[in-house]
Amino acid sequence: MTVSTDIGRNDLDGKSLGEKNLGEKIPAFDIAAPRRVFPALIVLFGVLFALVPYWGDDVGLRESFLLAAVYITLATNLNVMIGYAGYINFGNIVFFGLGGYVCVDLVTRWHWPLVAAGPMAGVAVSLLALVFGSGILRLRGAFFALATIGVNEAVRQFVANFEPWGGATGIYLSFDAYEPLGGPMAALWTVYFLLVGVMVLSLLLSYAIKTSKFGLGLLAIGQNEDAAGVLGVRTPRHKALAYSASAFFPAVAGGLFFFKSGIIEPNGAFDLTLSIEAIVMIMLGGYGTVTGPLLGAFLYEELRGYLLTSPTVSQLQLVIAGALLLAMVLFAPGGLVGFIHQRWPRSRIILQ
Amino acid sequence: MIGVLASVIDGVLVGAVYGLAAMGLTLIWGVMRVINLTHGAMIVLGMFIAYYLSKVAGLSPYEGIPIVVVVAFAAGVGIYWIAVDRVIGRPILMSLLATFACNMILIGIGTALWTTSPYNIPVSLPGISWQGYTFTGTHMMAAAFAGLIAGLLYLFLNHARYGKAIRAVASNREAAELSGIPTKQVLAVTFGLGVALACAAGALIATLFPFTVLSGSNYQLKSFVVTVLGGLGNPAGALLGGIALGLVEGLATPFMPVSWTPIIEFALFVIVLVAFPRGIFALSRG
Secondary structure (H helix, E strand, C coil): CHHHHHHHHHHHHCCCHHHHHHHCCCCCCCCCHHHHHHHHHHHHHHHHHHHHHHHHCCHHHHHHHHHHHHHHHHHHHHHHHHHHHCCCCCCCHHHHHHHHHHHHHHHHHCCCCHHHHHHHHHHHHHHHHHHHHHHHCCCCHHHHHHHHHHHHHHHHHHHHCCHHHCCCCCEECCHHHHHHHCHHHHHHHHHHHHHHHHHHHHHHHHHHHHHCHHHHHHHHHHHCHHHHHHCCCCHHHHHHHHHHHHHHHHHHHHHHHHHHHCEECHHHHCCHHHHHHHHHHHHHHCCCCCHHHHHHHHHHHHHHHHHHHCCCCHHHHHHHHHHHHHHHHHHCCCHHHHHHHHHCHHHHHCCC | CHHHHHHHHHHHHHHHHHHHHHHHHHHHHHHHCCCCCCHHHHHHHHHHHHHHHHHHCCCCHHHHHHHHHHHHHHHHHHHHHHHHHHHCCCCHHHHHHHHHHHHHHHHHHHHHHHCCCCECCCCCCCCEEECCEEECHHHHHHHHHHHHHHHHHHHHHHHCHHHHHHHHHHHCHHHHHHCCCCHHHHHHHHHHHHHHHHHHHHHHHHCCCCECCCHHHHHHHHHHHHHHHHCCCCHHHHHHHHHHHHHHHHHHCCCCCHHHHHHHHHHHHHHHHHHCCCCCCCCCCC
């Protein structure tokens, strides 16, 4: 485990693997222990995350946590591409928006129950991602990053002109849509619990990928794609699968989120800013780790909430987020988790 | 038929200005392998400098261009030393994020200063009427300026001593350093030049269309499309790519609603990127 963590971090740090590992003592601990403990910790975290607002019956806290759950889902899945495979995807939000559209369409037009429409949206968008991915994943580095922006903008413009999905005005949900979940008030809680579930599953998926052979292949691609190919990693298949897998939960989360909002329109659904904010969260927490995006997204959401409500700096929210990102990139590219790992190597048992 | 021709000519004129903007992007990429994501913010900066020059000093945007270029060059060199210098040679993610962070900061400041309401620079130039179609003077003037600046850049890169140094750094930085070229300074100057091109293009675009603080992202995307058409890192290709994009826009306008044009552009963008990553006019490897 420790070795693969190093691969992920060193690659994007630009430092060679060997030089870093020679000087650093790998702490001795039971390799198998984190495999048992870590997933349990994630589930425990999810349960607490779901129950804290519910016990307090605190609607404001629920809204804040709901947004945090969406952010954590987006950042965690994006990290599979950015942190593991080293492919910068600026247009990850296209999955979120398309998932939202598919789910809302299924619920309003075909009267599917939400619990079926959400996963269906995930499956549909994952398949679409497989198609997109097989095309644009032939590109590398900056070219791939540019293409992902192109895909997002093309899809946004297409949906804005696509009349069955309401064109530029989007789709509104009527109150009837919430009846099967026991009315709008109860539906909000249900959606919240479902979103927390999606968040927990995302984190578990991220951990499962990282500890699997598949994940090792991705980390190798991130390190040196040609070398990985020579060593037997089937790079096109690995990349396409990772791209597709990183589409599933964002799509489901998009479905739930826009169902809860009651409206979906192209500019809100395919908001490139949110896509980039997810990258800020990953950088803040530490890319290539499981807990990094989680911490980063949670911190970013809390910070954003504070900045938006504080009257003096609300206008400068973008400036502060940008300055934060710049500082992280220039001075702490490993993020929070990277910093902690460097300081206290044993922390890797808990902070995967 | 003449209507289509008129629309195509108009598209090509505007396309030349897009090409000028894209030259800034592609120059920076070619020399230091950095995609400048502040590009859109810089185009907007050019627009607002031209706006204040015309409003406060009474200069027409064409007279103001030298001032725009000088201010933009200084801004570009500043951004280079603050954000880009430390990420040169590091993985591409870092330079993308560093320039994007600058973009966020600049857009945030711009929004606080100017809100997001639309501005425009009133310019009146006599147009040319032909067969009942009028070619607007501003479009022809903007294209002429774009051509002029592109020509100056060509002369500078190919004949001036410093221009040759820039090309040397682009082709091999270590060898350039060994030959006594101060490569860091060259990189900073190149970044300044790229930003100056973006700002000059912004000032010209401001004479054609109304603009807001947020217009930059739209023109930045157009610049990406153009650079990809022309081949990343190839300034001459960028100008051709801009004209090609203008041609596509001009051809599409008479036949379909305007809102469909971006779909064609982005579809073209992704297809060309996947099929011809070196650009459709690939003269040399980028």
